[in-house]
Amino acid sequence: EIVMTQSPATLSVSPGERTTLSCRASQSVSSNLAWxxxxxxxxxxxxxxxxxxxxxxxxxxxxxxxxxxxxxxxISSLQSEDFAVYYCQQYNNWPPSTFGPGTKVDIK
Amino acid sequence: EVQVLESGGGxxxxxxxxxxSCAASGFTFSSYAMSWVRQAPGKGLEWVSAITGSGxxxxxxxxxxxxxxxxxxxxxNTLYLQxxxxxxxxxxxxxxxxxxxxxxxxxxxxxxxLVTVSS
Numbered sequence: 001e002i003v004m005t006q007s008p009a010t011l012s013v014s015p016g017e018r019t020t021l022s023c024r025a026s027q028s029v030s031s032n033l034a035w036x037x038x039x040x041x042x043x044x045x046x047x048x049x050x051x052x053x054x055x056x057x058x059x060x061x062x063x064x065x066x067x068x069x070x071x072x073x074x075i076s077s078l079q080s081e082d083f084a085v086y087y088c089q090q091y092n093n094w095p096p097s098t099f100g101p102g103t104k105v106d107i108k
Numbered sequence: 109e110v111q112v113l114e115s116g117g118g119x120x121x122x123x124x125x126x127x128x129s130c131a132a133s134g135f136t137f138s139s140y141a142m143s144w145v146r147q148a149p150g151k152g153l154e155w156v157s158a159i160t161g162s163g164x165x166x167x168x169x170x171x172x173x174x175x176x177x178x179x180x181x182x183x184x185n186t187l188y189l190q191x192x193x194x195x196x197x198x199x200x201x202x203x204x205x206x207x208x209x210x211x212x213x214x215x216x217x218x219x220x221x222l223v224t225v226s227s
Contacts, residue, residue: 034213036153043203043217044145044153055215087153091212095167097143099153 002026002093006086006100012108013078021103023071023088032092035064035073038102039084047086048073075105083107110134110216112187114204117221124194128221130187130204138162138182141207143214144189146200146223156202157189158212172198194225 003026013019023033031051036044046055048064051071061076075082088100116128130142143158157178158167166178177190187204201222205214 032211032213036214038153043219044214045217046213046215049208049211049213049215089153089155089213094212095155095158096169097155097158097212099155102152 001096002029002090002098004088004090004098004100006088006103008103009101010104010106012106014108015078015080017078017108019075019078019105021073021086021105023066023073023100025069025071025090027093028068029090029092031067032090033064033066033071034089034091035062036087036089037082037084038087044087078105110206112204112206112216112218114202114218114221117202117223119224119226120194121227122195122225124225125190125192126194126223128189128191128202128204128223130189130218132185132187132204132206135206137180137185140209141212142180142187143205143207143212144178144187145203145205145214145217146198147203147220148197148200151200154200158207159187191223194223196225199223199225 007022033051035048038044052064085102085104111133113131144156159178175193179188201220203220204218206216
């Protein structure tokens with residue numbers, strides 16, 4: 001089973017700042033990596049798939065990069081609605097598909 | 109508009125059974141794989157099970173293999189998760205999700221249904 005790790009666990013950011021979240025896989029997942037956003041009391045929402053392709057309706061301030069075992073999600077200018085928990089998921093070697101533990105982005 | 113709506117959650121005793129349903133609309137149901145993902149209170153996401161569009165192949169996490177059964181009824185556009193021999197550690201919000209064609213990432217998620225296993 002591929003183990004996904006995310007860092008940091010929590011990120012305190014001011015609105016308007018640029019922020020970068022990291023995700024690492026225990027072995028290569030090629031570019032088969034997705035990012036999700038989850039707000040309190042809500043279901044997760046797909047942001048990025050294929051490591052770098054934005055899902056339908058996702059603002060351009062969200063971007064993904066990486067391949068193999070190292071991935072990043074960048075939010076270029078954090079908006080108030082972006083404070084949430086972000087999860088990465090590998091879907092290259094499955095079952096099982098595995099998620100990272102999440103990074104919480106909160107207000108500084 | 110794509111919609112998936114879960115139902116069937118509730119309180120069940122350890123060792124009991126429950127069947128979750130997920131009603132899908134807004135897309136050709138039989139063309140897409142579907143997954144169940146759960147989230148224990150205050151915890152992260154855990155993939156539970158998936159089924160191909162035809163229903164011919166099913167997949168399970170080790171933690172539920174032999175206890176849970178995923179199925180689908182394309183005539184009703186509905187996905188199911190039969191959960192038997194439930195344990196306290198199965199307590200979670202269970203999400204139904206539509207998967208991308210040919211890849212098992214989740215493009216649309218339902219709002220989830222809470223399953224509580226407790227005596």
